[in-house]
Amino acid sequence: MTSEMPFNSHIERLLSTTVRLVNVLTPGFDGGRPVTPPTGPALREVVAETVLGVGRDFSPSAADARALRGCAGQAREVFAALEADDADRAAALVNAMLRASDARPQLDANGHGGHTLHFHGPDDSFARGWAAGIAAGLAMAIGGDAGSRLGLCAAPGCDRAYVDLSRNAHRRFCSTRCQNRVKTAAYRARTASWPGQSQVP
Numbered sequence: 001m002t003s004e005m006p007f008n009s010h011i012e013r014l015l016s017t018t019v020r021l022v023n024v025l026t027p028g029f030d031g032g033r034p035v036t037p038p039t040g041p042a043l044r045e046v047v048a049e050t051v052l053g054v055g056r057d058f059s060p061s062a063a064d065a066r067a068l069r070g071c072a073g074q075a076r077e078v079f080a081a082l083e084a085d086d087a088d089r090a091a092a093l094v095n096a097m098l099r100a101s102d103a104r105p106q107l108d109a110n111g112h113g114g115h116t117l118h119f120h121g122p123d124d125s126f127a128r129g130w131a132a133g134i135a136a137g138l139a140m141a142i143g144g145d146a147g148s149r150l151g152l153c154a155a156p157g158c159d160r161a162y163v164d165l166s167r168n169a170h171r172r173f174c175s176t177r178c179q180n181r182v183k184t185a186a187y188r189a190r191t192a193s194w195p196g197q198s199q200v201p
Contacts, residue, residue, distance in 0.1 A: 014137030015163040022161040025072040032157035060126045067127035079161045083151045097135035
């Protein structure tokens, strides 16, 4: 069932950050415009900005940023498999990510007198920690029967990833912009076919 939001706040943040990393670090199209991932110093800056405020804030090295770019590419394959309704392939990809990151569950104090289940790598490094967290977030979504909430934008000329955090689980677009673009095109197509309609406003 996907009628209720199945993620806790930590997994929400992990999945939302994963989506942002996939969308800025992998090539493709965003609303009809080509996406060229950053390289060099710009790559490190984009990675640092994208993960800021999620977990510990410390600057990634150039090597960390390159590693996270690779992880984003793997995550994108997972979104594509789920969009194609191939849960077996998505699970196999995530299992490979879990093994590569050596993700380990750990209860960490949440600052409110309780604990939150986090996944860490075998060390506390930026790249290994994020790789483990991304893999674990995807695993929890798929293993919790919420894989249908992850996908790629359905708008023509767009292939950016999204996570559906709504109650009704009907999201199909990466952004309101793409959703409005599709609605506008559908409206114009309908009105163009109306009898006596010579021009669409």
